[in-house]
Amino acid sequence: MTKFPLEGIIKHLRDYYHTFHIPVMGIGHSVDTPIRVAPLGIASVISLVDDILLEKIRKYYNEKYGLPYVKLPRKEEDGRAKRITAYLETVREIVRIKMEDVREEPFFEVNNKRKYFDLLSEETPLKRGYNKLLKMKAGPERNALAKDLTRKMQLGSIDVNIMVKLDAISPDNNGNSLSDEFSDAKSALRGYARSGLRSGIVFSAGINQSLFTYMTRFQDFYRDEAGEIKKKIILKVSDFRSALIQGRFLARKGLEVYEFRIESGLNCGGHLFPCNGDLLPCHLRDFKEKRELLTTELQPLIQKYYKNMGWKYPESALSSRPLITVQGGIGTHGEVRRLMEDFGMDLTGWASPFLLVPEATCVDVPTRELLRQAGEEELYMSDVSPLEILFSNLRKTGSEIWTRNNVARGKPGSPCGKRFLVSNTEFTERPICLASRQYQKMKLQEIENMEVSDGEKERLCRKVVEKTCICDHLGNGALIALGIAKEKSAPQSICPGPNIAWFNKTYTLKEMVDHIYGRGPSLVSSERPHMFAKEIVMYVDYLEEQVTHCTYTPKEIKTLHAFKENLEEGMDFCLSIAQKRPYQEENLASIPSCVKGQRARLKSIYANFEKKVELE
Secondary structure, three states, rough: OOOOOOOHHHHHHHOOOOOOOEOOOOOOOOOHHHHHHHHHHOEEEEEEEOOOHHHHHHHHHHHHHOOOOOOOOOOOOOOHHHHHHHHHHHHHHHHHHHHHHHHHOOOOOEEEEHHHEEEEOOOOOHHHHHHHHOOOOOOOHHHHHHHHHHOOOOOOOOEEEEEOOOOOOOOOOOOOOHHHHHHHHHHHHHHHHOOOOOEEEEEEEEOOOHHHHHHHHHHHHHHHOOOOOOOOEEEEEOOOOHHHHHHHHHOEEEEEEEEEEOOOOOOOOOOOOOOOOOHHHHHHHHHHHHHOHHHOOHHHHHHHHHHOOOOOHHHHHOOOOEEEEOOOOOOOOOHHHHHHHHHHEEEEOOOOOOHHHOOOOOHHHHHHHHHHOOOOHHHEEEOOOOOOEEEEEEEOOOHHHHHHHHOOOOOOEEEOOOOOOOEEEOOOOOEEEOOEEHHHHHHHHHHHHOOHHHHHHHHHHHHHHOOOOHHHHHHHHHHOOOOOOHHOOOOOOOOOOOOHHHHOOOOOHHHHHHHHHHOOOOOOOOOOOHHHHHHHHHHHHHHHHHOOOOOOOOOHHHHHHHHHHHHHHHHHHHHHOEEEEEEEOOOOHHHHHHHHHHHHHHHHHHHHHHHHHHHO
16 A cells, blocks of 8 residues: 555644645636535635626525525626625535535445545545444444544635736726726635635735735734634745745735645646746755745744734744645656655645546536547647637637637627736727737737738737637536536637546546545556656747747847756756656656657757857
8 A cells, every 4th residue: 555644744734634636727617616525525726717607606506505695796896706705605605514414424324424535545544543443343432433533524625716917907887997906806815805714715827916915904814813824825836936935925924825836837727837948847856955945934024024913923833834735737646656755745736637527527518528538639738818828728619619610700709798808908098808809800900901921911810819718718618517508608618738638538536536546447548658758748849839939039049048958957857757666657667758759859949949040
């Protein structure tokens, strides 16, 4: 049986008994995941981007569970925050009800209580106690143990996610400008802060100093007299430098980071944030070697803030340490062991594979079938996002077909009713979205009037019309899955990581959790390349794309040179990992051949790049 270093982790996590969590997936695909898995002890994350979507789904679940529902209309004052609070309260109440039902179920029967304990890692104390219970004879001693195990059952955390750059400010109902407090991100934060949840909030896509400062208005983000933090801060980061910079900013305001959640820049779902050629293993090494700085540098700043505020910093908190976790492209139990045992990661995040688990995620049947059938050629890095950030994508979705049909009909672009991704002021004073009909019509007309070749016009037009309304389309799959919307009128988008190409059927929750913990046969082929190998290929692909569109400014040349140097260093480190003994179901053998092939590609790409630099 595999031995994880769980004792210290479990002690730190206290009531969380798993070594993985389910991260946020798009806008709608994990929108009700806590309702599905939190009563079974598994933590997951809800996106707070679309409060209109949350309101529709709140109505659905309130009716399903017989809870009172009062509509919060679009024009409600502070409506975004209120809708978010209301949805989170609905989720919290349903999870509470379901958790109590599970606790009250008897042992020794086929029910959700048995499922709760069956899903646990074999190495958790709670699971060991359960296994002991199963071997005991009926009597007072077994009854006492059963009562103790039931008391220790805890629900999975109902976490939320804010993409901090999505922070537009919409006008009020009369068209007047609102104060900064009513920006999208601050309203979402306020909605979460007002909820009764005791959980974590994940901040992704960089730093938003104004938003982070706004957190200081809510006491739930600070420790109480018992040393507990009701609402924990989780930072999604790509590298150690970013973690330390953001951690310092927060610490100076007395806010401590509960978890630093590292994600691969390219080998993941959703929006992609490639580092400058630095591969994930190099970042993991940095965190392993420097993680103490995240305590020694940040904790004194936090204590100073408490002192200045006249608060007492709880003595029990002095020994606390932030969790370091990782996600992005993990696909086997062996890779989990590499991440936890070699790099000291506390937990791992598994997202895309759960898109094929109907018990865990909210995906419409046609899209789930596309995912099941998808090979590597159907999964690609796209430019469809109006944010002009690379976006993991799947071919042949309802969104792609809808967008192409609109272009063919001569009506490109989407209606922009929600305005979550507005950012462009090229043609208007008020920001508009690059996927909107308004923007695309004006931009295409501008291109038509340009004095450039027909081929260049075609290229520029293609770039404009490929932008899609992901803020709407990423939620439609959930609405279709719940029967709230019809497929024909709700084009659906999804943003899985490339790792899902190796998962080719729908799975039960138990099958996926058993796969993560290395119990039973692997769900993926032994030919699946190691997650580190896949990331190397993706970074070389990305560099090739950057070179193709390079305009050869001194800054670009310098950046691409550094990218190439960092990538080569990362390949060397991956080769050193490949020389180690593989864990079970870890395809380390795929790394050397991958490095050999990608080095040759990199050498050719860079040689052609240098020739063009000389000609400039």
